[in-house]
Amino acid sequence: MSVQRFSRATLRAMPWKNGGGTTQEIASWPPGAGLDSFGWRVSIATIASAGPFSVFPGVDRQIMLLEGDGVRLFTHDGRVSHRLDVPHRPFVFSGDDPIDCTLLGGASNDFNVMTRGGQWRADVQVLDHAANIVPAAHGVLLALRGDWRLNDEALAEGEGLCWTDHAQAWQAAPGSEDVRLVAVRFVPG
Known part of the structure; x- marks a missing residue:
């Protein structure tokens, strides 16, 4: 997907x-x-x-x-x-x-x-700076505050990305100061 x-x-x-x-x-x-x-x-x-x-x-x-x-x-x-x-x-x-x-x-x-439990575990991180998000086959990203660039995707506050069933890594770069991004990675449990 x-x-x-x-x-x-x-x-x-x-x-x-x-x-x-x-x-x-x-x-x-x-x-x-x-x-x-x-x-x-x-x-x-x-x-x-x-x-x-x-x-x-x-x-x-x-x-x-x-x-x-x-x-x-x-x-x-x-x-x-x-x-x-x-x-x-x-x-x-x-x-x-x-x-x-x-x-x-x-x-x-x-x-x-x-x-x-026993099927999946969630790693939930809140980022306020540039970061590399480790690959996961399933996940959700949501810009909580400010603008972000995730690989080639631009996200404004309140926008997000979801992916399933394929490994995906992300380079998260804030577009301004005072930003927050939640990154959820799902891994088999």
């Missing part, structure tokens, strides 16, 4: 089952996989109200605040208690955990990466 471009502005928003927010799927593998059968999935969620996250048994999760005041993530048994209130700092947790959240202010937008 070739490299696919996407823009946050044109991703379709789907409501959550519990009505607490919406999700914009960026990509998932394999193509057409549902929430019970994906190997990996990347999305952006808007959390608009307090409430429980969906449980995903056997899935490793990473979440990162993009915009907004953030949320407090917790389990009622106290094993997890985390303030997701600093943008662009990934937090890892198990999809097996019954995570609940409270808003720290208004709604927030979050970047989410999920991988099915």
Whole structure:
């Protein structure tokens, strides 16, 4: 499969089952996989109200605040208690955990990466400088702040690239100061 471009502005928003927010799927593998059968999935969620996250048994999760005041993530048994209130700092947790959240202010937008344990692992990096991104057969890149050049591709803030099923390396070069790029590489687990 070739490299696919996407823009946050044109991703379709789907409501959550519990009505607490919406999700914009960026990509998932394999193509057409549902929430019970994906190997990996990347999305952006808007959390608009307090409430429980969906449980995903056997899935490793990473979440990162993009915009907004953030949320407090917790389990009622106290094993997890985390303030997701600093943008662009990934937090890892198990999809097996019954995570609940409270808003720290208004709604927030979050970047989410999920991988099915034993099948895939995700390496999530946030870059603020030029870097070589090691090859991976599957991955997603998203310009979080500022403009970037990735090999021969120019990305403006809010634009991204996704590739599947072929090894791809990237040379990431910022187009200005005060930039951020999230690079997600998926490797067999």
